[in-house]
Amino acid sequence: MNFLGIDDEDFIRGDVPMTKQEIRILTLAKAHVGTEAVVIDIGAGTGSISIEAARLAPDGHVYSIERTAAGIALIQANAEKFGVTNLTPVHSEAPAGLEQIPVCDAVIIGGSGRQLHEILDVVSVKLRTGGRIVLNCITIQTLASCLAYMRQHVAQFSYEAVQVQVNRLEAVGPYDMAKAINPIYIVTCIKKNA
Amino acid sequence: MNFLGIDDEDFIRGDVPMTKQEIRILTLAKAHVGTEAVVIDIGAGTGSISIEAARLAPDGHVYSIERTAAGIALIQANAEKFGVTNLTPVHSEAPAGLEQIPVCDAVIIGGSGRQLHEILDVVSVKLRTGGRIVLNCITIQTLASCLAYMRQHVAQFSYEAVQVQVNRLEAVGPYDMAKAINPIYIVTCIKKNA
């Protein structure tokens, strides 16, 4: 019985920045990852999104693309910790490394370096009709670049975008005090029928 | 293949206020609804949370407590629309109506009227050890009341609380413009071992 929503503390992390729990949950829900889904996770970092995707898709497969060796080691460590076997780490900087991956149902982009349009060009082809690309954008430029791409490819994709801000209440003596978490834009792109 | 995260427009709504998609997703993820879960949804409104819970728990059951007849009708209409049969609407104002419900795994409280502490007293008994109560609070007073209860019952419950604010980007000509959605506090309470 696999719940979506592993606690942040349960992942092995090191110093690699990690998507926070609430953003991870929303990203995976918006990606519509089914039990047989083939998922590509680009800029996989610690693998927290990949692990949750792999648990949602026990009869599918997750490809975790990550350019740093530290990230790849953490993905492997987390896969082992959570007993996830339907996950392949790919040590590469996207779009390199995407060549051999087959048709997929969902693409999650947590980090794109400066290659966002190139990555979108490649994954657009691999994504099945009705499949979804979900991007987490932490910078204005990445968000603007993603919106510009979707507006240029309106025949291929529809999109929706939300900004999500979470404040966590921390108990300090008799008080609950809000601690802000950096806000994130989540863009969900759906591939239209040809 | 049931995804968590039905679009808001897909529910039959009428004039009853409805929890927005992102809040629904986070609420259900934080409730850890498993495939065999027994779930109580208090203040069920349109039934949007109940429907998603019922889909996550195909071998479990959802009890939807709602005090308005309009709400009960919408819950039934939505259950029919989504083909959900493991759901029982209960036309009652909680805590009334909770008596016959058995031991449960999760309680979701979207609306509590002014009876929050009475409701928490009753569901605390029905909730299994390790089970979760998740509250959506839209007022400061309900949030403060919930936090006060959890602080008084620290031997029984641990809790975490977040405020979630979502801004939806709307396309207006060549622009994407943020439309704010009212923020919500989500309090997750976990029943400790006795």
Next chain:
Amino acid sequence: MNFLGIDDEDFIRGDVPMTKQEIRILTLAKAHVGTEAVVIDIGAGTGSISIEAARLAPDGHVYSIERTAAGIALIQANAEKFGVTNLTPVHSEAPAGLEQIPVCDAVIIGGSGRQLHEILDVVSVKLRTGGRIVLNCITIQTLASCLAYMRQHVAQFSYEAVQVQVNRLEAVGPYDMAKAINPIYIVTCIKKNA
């Protein structure tokens, strides 16, 4: 004794959208409008920002550029209501209409149509060293365009940018319930010494 922070309801409004009080206060504070300041307000709308600027600069002058006749009429009505005489409405679509305006201390841009870079080119010349341009951006594209300009003109300007989100508590019976206001980005650009 002129306070910064006129209540929204005190302005004559019609159907023209108006900057909300908190954003108006922050925009004017970040513009460093002194008592003798010459201020240009571009996309002045109802004139709410112009009126507050004129009150902060009793020995200065405010030029309110607005392309709609409805806006110009509201600016005049509000100037009359608040007894402001150091304000000149200019019925024009910027950058047109800026030609005759002299050297200025502050430029506030609430609406730029699609001419943002052209407007910035013109006002950059008029702005005194140390003077400030403050932009209110409600779309991602305007924000990205403003940031791109400032990054291209790093020899001329330093900038800081914040997103501000305000939720207003509304009393509903015994409860206070948050009503969200759409978030805004405020970009403050300071002209460097040549």
Next chain:
Amino acid sequence: MNFLGIDDEDFIRGDVPMTKQEIRILTLAKAHVGTEAVVIDIGAGTGSISIEAARLAPDGHVYSIERTAAGIALIQANAEKFGVTNLTPVHSEAPAGLEQIPVCDAVIIGGSGRQLHEILDVVSVKLRTGGRIVLNCITIQTLASCLAYMRQHVAQFSYEAVQVQVNRLEAVGPYDMAKAINPIYIVTCIKKNA
């Protein structure tokens, strides 16, 4: 020519937490501090709010109540740095220390320890009709307590409350990335005619 809105970095700070610039600006604007105002700043911390209030009220006076010696030293250091002489630090834990202060126009409460209702009882008497109390609440309990007080004293006070959340964009290479600041509730209470 005194602008409202000193930069955070310009204050001498030590380790004492400081209200952030945007919150300081809104707090002072909502307090309607005029040139002759008598202002009480309770829980003055570094004195950042007191200093800005003193500059807005050159013909008035500011009393800065602070319980820590470290805070009192910072208030004095900042008063000296900004050449502010119409400010009296009071080393005390409110409501103690308020006895000798005369009728006042505005009260700003940044920190109230656990004595909020006692403090409000005392300052309610000192505040002139039409005067304003502005509270910055960083905890849910302080906010709820303040709202409860105002609801019990509806014959004496009207109030409005907003939550303000600021995200600061930080330039990181070619990107602007949002860094969240903890949100704050600002409650503005206006003393009614008797």
